[in-house]
Amino acid sequence: MLELIMTLSDTTTAAARPDADPRGPRLRSALEDLIVLPGDAEWDLARMPWNLAVDQRPVAVARPPTAEDVVEIVRAATAAGLRVAPQSTGHAAAALADTGLADTVVVSLARLRGVTVDPVSRTARVLGGSHWNDVLEATAPHGLTAPHGSAGDVSVAGYSLSGGLSFYARTHGLAVNFVRAVQIVTADGVLVRASAEENADLFWAVRGGSGAFGVVVSLEIDLLPYADVYAGMLLWDAAHAPEVARAWAAWTATAPESATTTLRILNLPPLPELPPFLSGRSVVVIDGAVLETDETAMAALAPLRELAPEIDTFARIPAAGLVAVHMDPPQPTPAVTAHAVLDELPDAAVEAFLRAGSDRALFMTELRHIGGAVARPAAAGGAVSALRGQFVCHAVTMVPVPEAAAGADASVRAAVAHFEPWHIDVLALTFVDGGGADRRLGYGKAAGRLSELKRRFDPGAVFSAAQPVH
Numbered sequence: 001m002l003e004l005i006m007t008l009s010d011t012t013t014a015a016a017r018p019d020a021d022p023r024g025p026r027l028r029s030a031l032e033d034l035i036v037l038p039g040d041a042e043w044d045l046a047r048m049p050w051n052l053a054v055d056q057r058p059v060a061v062a063r064p065p066t067a068e069d070v071v072e073i074v075r076a077a078t079a080a081g082l083r084v085a086p087q088s089t090g091h092a093a094a095a096l097a098d099t100g101l102a103d104t105v106v107v108s109l110a111r112l113r114g115v116t117v118d119p120v121s122r123t124a125r126v127l128g129g130s131h132w133n134d135v136l137e138a139t140a141p142h143g144l145t146a147p148h149g150s151a152g153d154v155s156v157a158g159y160s161l162s163g164g165l166s167f168y169a170r171t172h173g174l175a176v177n178f179v180r181a182v183q184i185v186t187a188d189g190v191l192v193r194a195s196a197e198e199n200a201d202l203f204w205a206v207r208g209g210s211g212a213f214g215v216v217v218s219l220e221i222d223l224l225p226y227a228d229v230y231a232g233m234l235l236w237d238a239a240h241a242p243e244v245a246r247a248w249a250a251w252t253a254t255a256p257e258s259a260t261t262t263l264r265i266l267n268l269p270p271l272p273e274l275p276p277f278l279s280g281r282s283v284v285v286i287d288g289a290v291l292e293t294d295e296t297a298m299a300a301l302a303p304l305r306e307l308a309p310e311i312d313t314f315a316r317i318p319a320a321g322l323v324a325v326h327m328d329p330p331q332p333t334p335a336v337t338a339h340a341v342l343d344e345l346p347d348a349a350v351e352a353f354l355r356a357g358s359d360r361a362l363f364m365t366e367l368r369h370i371g372g373a374v375a376r377p378a379a380a381g382g383a384v385s386a387l388r389g390q391f392v393c394h395a396v397t398m399v400p401v402p403e404a405a406a407g408a409d410a411s412v413r414a415a416v417a418h419f420e421p422w423h424i425d426v427l428a429l430t431f432v433d434g435g436g437a438d439r440r441l442g443y444g445k446a447a448g449r450l451s452e453l454k455r456r457f458d459p460g461a462v463f464s465a466a467q468p469v470h
């Protein structure tokens with residue numbers, strides 16, 4: 001994967017490079033080795049996001065190890081007339097690239113990681129660039145867990161502050177409602193705490209508005225009291241996709257809110273990293289968690305198990321193991337995705353899923369069951385606290401070489417278009433992956449107040465974000 005982005009770069013000196021910005025030297029004298037500029041030896045690695053399909057070319061990449069350094073960077077960037085884009089991992093780099101980075105300093109939070117757990121209050125303090133894996137490692141010894149998504153190397157800040165859909169979601173709602181406070185560097189270069197009691201308007205805005213309101217250097221989050229969970233996956237050959245998809249759709253109509261699952265058709269490439277029985281195969285998979293006793297969970301899953309899966313890993317597992325159940329790529333990957341939110345899944349929509357999944361150019365066609373607590377706004381929630389709808393349809397394909405990007409984009413859009421009759425005017429912000437999506441559909445009724453608060457807290461539009469607020 002590394003070769004992909006390296007082929008996009010060259011080795012000319014900073015001054016001669018077409019992407020070197022004349023404001024770079026000014027930043028260097030203010031920030032010295034806190035920043036990396038075009039032409040520096042580390043430039044290509046520093047600018048490389050998790051999504052390797054995105055060739056990020058900002059003015060500079062800043063890599064602060066402390067909150068105080070973030071303050072210095074925001075002040076120096078704004079003094080040089082530049083914008084600032086917080087980035088923890090670059091999972092949403094395609095959405096950020098959509099905003100254009102020609103006048104922007106990317107602030108990579110990769111060096112600002114760490115987690116402290118308070119088992120008594122069942123909360124954690126998480127530094128701004130921390131990944132969910134960092135949180136799970138710290139919470140597991142206390143018999144606690146957190147509302148992480150399907151990939152452990154996604155950041156807590158980027159995921160939670162744009163909503164965050166976990167396998168706990170139908171019981172416990174969106175991850176954003178677990179955020180109790182943030183420490184954030186605002187557009188005027190000041191580090192403030194925002195919570196229900198302090199800077200309450202900013203706290204409301206950042207819970208949904210995310211990086212459009214500042215660089216979050218730490219978060220305080222609630223934890224979940226699960227040491228273990230009943231979770232796993234069922235897998236069949238894709239030849240069984242019609243019966244499995246129909247059964248899952250019928251099952252979700254009465255599934256308890258304690259069950260959060262997904263249905264996927266995966267077209268797995270012939271890779272040596274995959275076990276031989278999966279390499280190069282198309283399979284249909286149901287996975288997720290059922291937050292019940294073993295007996296109740298087994299009874300809930302019985303109608304799906306009756307379809308005799310080839311693999312059945314559902315069992316009681318340590319809660320930290322839930323992050324591996326979805327089998328997301330464990331390393332940076334070049335990918336293109338698209339999604340839509342659906343209110344229902346009638347028979348015709350199940351047929352649409354099967355049609356979409358039969359495109360072997362797609363790596364994955366997925367339906368995530370939402371509803372339940374996901375759809376219920378939180379009492380003291382922020383700009384985003386719920387997501388309307390019953391299912392998220394989501395398509396992903398890989399981009400092995402840059403020339404494949406346009407075709408890959410067309411494939412994922414075509415997959416989502418199959419579901420068009422059931423699309424509703426809603427977007428799940430964490431699933432927006434560029435492509436000119438109208439983010440107001442992710443903010444819903446909060447969009448107006450969010451825009452007003454953007455003008456108040458960031459009047460010069462300093463912050464550029466994967467999910468912008470205008």
Ligand SMILES: Cc1cc2nc3c(=O)[nH]c(=O)nc-3n(C[C@H](O)[C@H](O)[C@H](O)COP(=O)(O)OP(=O)(O)OC[C@H]3O[C@@H](n4cnc5c(N)ncnc54)[C@H](O)[C@@H]3O)c2cc1C
Pocket residue numbers: 086087088089090091092093096109128129148149150151153154155156157158159162163164165166210211212214215216217328329430431464465466467
């Ligand atoms: C393999 C994979 C699996 C995923 N699984 C799920 C899932 O199960 N559920 C789900 O809901 N989503 C999921 N996502 C989507 C993911 O939650 C979003 O892409 C999320 O925005 C990634 O956050 P990040 O910080 O890791 O990425 P980045 O690209 O680094 O950040 C995305 C945006 O978040 C903001 N941000 C990040 N860090 C900070 C910070 N410290 N301060 C201020 N703003 C910040 C910025 O606005 C930034 O543009 C998945 C994505 C991938 C690629």
